[in-house]
Amino acid sequence: xxxxxxxxxxxxxxxxxxxxxxxxxxxxxxxxxxxxxxxxxxxxxxxxxxxxxxxxxxxxxxxxxxxxxxxxxxxxxxxxxxxxxxxxxxxxxxxxxxxxxxxxxxxxxxxxxxxxxxxxxxxxxxxxxxxxxxxxxxxxxxxxxxxxxxxxxxxxxxxxxxxxxxxxxxxxxxxxxxxxxxxxxxxxxxxxxxxxxxxxxxxxxxxxxxxxxxxxxxxxxxxxxxxxxxxxxxxxxxxxxxxxxxxxxxxxxxxxxxxxxxxxxxxxxxxxxxxxxxxxxxxxxxxxxxxxxxxxxxxxxxxxxxxxxxxxxxxxxxxxxxxxxxx
Numbered sequence: 001x002x003x004x005x006x007x008x009x010x011x012x013x014x015x016x017x018x019x020x021x022x023x024x025x026x027x028x029x030x031x032x033x034x035x036x037x038x039x040x041x042x043x044x045x046x047x048x049x050x051x052x053x054x055x056x057x058x059x060x061x062x063x064x065x066x067x068x069x070x071x072x073x074x075x076x077x078x079x080x081x082x083x084x085x086x087x088x089x090x091x092x093x094x095x096x097x098x099x100x101x102x103x104x105x106x107x108x109x110x111x112x113x114x115x116x117x118x119x120x121x122x123x124x125x126x127x128x129x130x131x132x133x134x135x136x137x138x139x140x141x142x143x144x145x146x147x148x149x150x151x152x153x154x155x156x157x158x159x160x161x162x163x164x165x166x167x168x169x170x171x172x173x174x175x176x177x178x179x180x181x182x183x184x185x186x187x188x189x190x191x192x193x194x195x196x197x198x199x200x201x202x203x204x205x206x207x208x209x210x211x212x213x214x215x216x217x218x219x220x221x222x223x224x225x226x227x228x229x230x231x232x233x234x235x236x237x238x239x240x241x242x243x244x245x246x247x248x249x250x251x252x253x254x255x256x257x258x259x260x261x262x263x264x265x266x267x268x269x270x271x272x273x274x275x276x277x278x279x280x281x282x283x284x285x286x287x288x289x290x291x292x293x294x295x296x297x298x299x300x301x302x303x304x305x306x307x308x309x310x311x312x313x314x315x316x317x318x319x320x321x322x323x324x325x326x327x
Contacts, residue, residue, distance in 0.1 A: 001025065001026065001027050001050070002025075002026050002027070002069040002070065003026065003027045003028075003029065003066065003067055003068050003069055003070075004021050004026050004027070004028055004029065004068070004069060004070040004071070004072065005029045005031060005064055005068055005070070005071045005072070005104075005110075006018055006021070006028060006029070006030050006031070006071075006072045006074060007031045007032070007058050007071075007072065007073050007074055007075035007097075007101065008031075008032055008037060008073075008074035008075035008076065008115075009028075009030025009031055009032045009037070009042060009053065009074075010030065010032040010034060010037030010038055010039055010041050010042050010053075011032065011036060011037040011038075011041070011074060011075075011078075012041070012078075012176075012178075012180050012181050012182070012217070013074055013115070013173070013176060013217065013220065013221070013224075014030070014032070014037070014041075014072075014074040014075075015037075015041035015042050015180055016178075016180065016217050016218075016220075016221050017072055017074065017221060017224065018030055018042055018045060018051065019045075020221050020225060021225075022045065022048065022050055022051060024225075026050070026070075027050045027051075028045075028050060028051050028052075029051075029052050029053075029054065029064060029068075030042060030045075030051065030052070030053045030054070031053070031054045031056050031058065031062075031064075031075070032053075032055065032056075032075065033055065033056060033057040033058070033075075034055065035077065035082075035086065035089065036077050036078075036079075036082050036182075036185075038182070041180050058075050058093065058097040058100055058101060059089070059092045059093055059096040059097045059100070060100075061100060062100045062101060062104050064104065064108075067108065068104070068105075068108040068110040069110055069111070070110055070111050070112070070113070070228060071101055071104065071105050071108075071110050071111070071112040071113070072112075072113050072115070072224070072228070073097075073098060073101050073112060073113065073114050073115055074115045075093055075097055076090065076093050076094060076097075076115070076146075076149070076150075077089070077090050077093075077146070078117070078146075078185075079182075079185040079186045079187050080142075080143070080146075080186050080187075080269070081184070081185055081186035082185065082186075083143075083145055083146040084142060084145075087145040088145075090145045090146055090149055091145050091148070091149045093149070094146075094148075094149025094150055094152060094153045095149065095152055095153070095156070098114065098152075098153045098156050098157065099156060102156065102157065102160045102166065102168075105160075105166060105167075105168075106160065106164055106166055110167075111167035111168070111169070111228070112157075112166065112167070112168055112169070113168075113169040113170070113171060113224065113227065113228045114153055114154065114157045114168065114169070114170050114171070115171055115173060115224075116150050116153060116154050116170050116171060116172045116173070116235060117146075117150050117172060117173050118172055118173065118174040118175070118237070118239065118276055118278065119137075119143070119146055119147045119150060119273075120135050120137070120147060120150050120151050120154065120172065121133055121135040121136070121137075121273075121276075122135045122136040122137035122138065122147060122271070122273065123136050123137075123271055123272070123273040123274060124136055124273060124275060124276070127275050127277060128241060128243075128277040128278055128279040129237070129276075129277065129278060129279060130237075130279040130281075130282075131172065131234065131235045131236065131237055131279075131282055135151070137151065138270075138271050141270055141271040142269070142270055142271065143270075143271050143272075144271075154170055154235065157170055158170075161233055167233075168233050169227050169228055169230070169232070169233060169236075170233075170234065170235040170236070171223070171224055171227050171235070171236055171238050172235050172236065172237045172238065172239075172278075173220065173238055173239065174213055174215055174237065174238065174239025174240070174276065174277075174278045175187075175188075175189075175212050175213060175214050175215065175239065175276065176214070176215045176216070176217055176220045176239075177189040177190075177214050177215070177216065177217065177298065177299075177302055178216055178217030178218070178298065178301065178302050178305075179217070179301065179302060179305040180217075180305075181302070183306060183309070188212065188246065188249070189214065189299075189302065190306070191203070192249070192250060192253045193253065193302070193303055193306045194306070195261075196253055196254065196257040196259060196261060197257075197306060197307060197309075199259075200261075201261060201262040201263060201264045202250045202253065202254070202261055202262070202263045202264070203263075203264050203266055204246055204247060204250055204263055204264070204265050204266070205246075205265075205266050205267065205268045205269060205272065206246075206265070206267075206268030206272065207247070207265065207268075208245060208246045208247025208248075208250065208263075208265065209245050209246075209247060209274075210245065210246055210268075210272070210273070210274045210275065210276075211243045211244060211245050211246070211274070211275050211276060211277060212243070212244065212246060212249070212276050213239055213240050213241055213242060213243045213244070213276060213277045213278060214240060214242075214244075214249075214295055214298070215238070215239045215240035215291055216240070216291065216293035216295075216297075216298035216301075218292075218293055219240065219291040219292055219293050220238055220239075222289065222292075223236075223238035223283060223287065223289045224238060226287040226288070226289050227283075227287060230286060230287055232286050236282050236283050236286065236287070237278040237279060237280055237282065237283060238278075238280070238283055238289070239277075239278035239280065239291075240278075240291040240295075241277055241278055241279070241280055242291075242294070242295060243275075243277040244295070247263075250263055252295075252299065253299070253303075256299055256300065256303055257303070
């Protein structure tokens with residue numbers, strides 16, 4: 001039985017990856033410091049003989065007993081609310097955390113896949129974004145702590161691949177959604193759904209003409225799985241190129257809920273990208289991968305997941321104490 005370490009295991013994407021690899025017959029070792037992750041995302045795996053969990057911060061030395069065949073590095077705050085609250089930890093998990101895991105992969109002779117992001121492209125001047133595009137990123141802007149953590153992460157990974165001949169993979173993840181997202185994490189889909197379910201107006205930042213492309217979690221996991229098992233070491237975009245403006249997407253959410261809701265426009269945050277759409281030709285060619293779940297189907301599943309929450313969960317605001325992670 002092959003053994004795989006998944007960091008960020010209690011997070012949104014990480015928890016779905018745990019499910020996938022257990023279903024494929026792997027022994028999964030999950031690791032998370034639970035800054036933004038939630039044990040409820042993986043509680044169904046506790047008691048499974050092929051799953052174990054370590055509560056650990058990977059910016060500290062990482063030790064895993066026994067052999068490892070693969071490592072998936074998905075530990076990182078991923079929403080603006082989170083990485084603006086814990087900017088130093090965001091930079092450390094992308095740098096020190098990545099360094100620790102690359103070292104572990106080298107010691108264990110394991111293949112490692114690094115979760116990068118479409119944010120490495122910044123506010124892009126090329127559309128749609130190909131893997132060859134170098135990006136347009138403000139290193140000292142408010143989003144720089146996340147963007148540059150991921151860009152450095154890619155550089156460090158490639159250095160280990162080149163200098164140590166380490167088996168590495170890099171996935172650039174575009175906006176992904178589905179069950180287990182957090183309602184109050186600041187990303188557009190849970191934010192809109194939460195506002196609809198609470199009976200609040202929908203908030204659009206800017207004029208709403210900026211675009212996003214949303215990929216359902218099952219498609220994202222399938223792309224990651226295929227990339228890990230491929231023989232390709234350069235970055236690969238995994239996302240859904242079905243592009244929509246935020247203004248039109250808000251109307252889709254309103255129609256989905258069947259409720260009549262107002263839309264409130266607020267000032268666009270600094271360096272918020274105006275266009276976000278992946279070119280997935282590389283994934284199509286190398287991985288034989290394309291997204292299968294349309295936005296209407298995926299949003300219905302996601303909306304129904306959140307609709308099942310209790311009123312208390314819907315109405316509460318996040319008051320998690322991040323102070324102990326700021327160092």
